Amino acid sequence: xxxxxxxxxxxxxxxxxxxxxxxxxxxxxxxxxxxxxxxxxxxxxxxxxxxxxxxxxxxxxxxxxxxxxxxxxxxxxxxxxxxxxxxxxxxxxxxxxxxxxxxxxxxxxxxxx
Numbered sequence: 001x002x003x004x005x006x007x008x009x010x011x012x013x014x015x016x017x018x019x020x021x022x023x024x025x026x027x028x029x030x031x032x033x034x035x036x037x038x039x040x041x042x043x044x045x046x047x048x049x050x051x052x053x054x055x056x057x058x059x060x061x062x063x064x065x066x067x068x069x070x071x072x073x074x075x076x077x078x079x080x081x082x083x084x085x086x087x088x089x090x091x092x093x094x095x096x097x098x099x100x101x102x103x104x105x106x107x108x109x110x111x112x113x
Contacts, residue, residue: 080111
C-alpha cells in the first residue's frame, strides 16, 4: 500500500511538469509578451523571479511540513498547481494580459514547491 502511494506521488510530480515549466519559463513568458525575439532579456529576468520563488517556498515547505503534515500540504499543493496551470492556459487567450502569465507561472512554482 505504501509503495503504491509513493509511486503515485512520483508519477504526480512528473505529470505536473515542473521540469518543463522551469526549463521553458523564459520561452513561456516570451510567448506571453515579455520581451521580444530580438531582446529576450525581460523574459529571462522575469523567469529569475520564478527560480527565486521556488527557492523561498522550498524553505517554507520544509518549515511547515512537520507542523501541518504531509498530506494537507500535498492536497493544497495539488489544488494550487491545477488552478495555476488553468490560469496560465487562460492567460494565452486574452490580449494584453502578459502579467497574468507571469503571475500564474510564479503561483504554479510556489504551489509546487
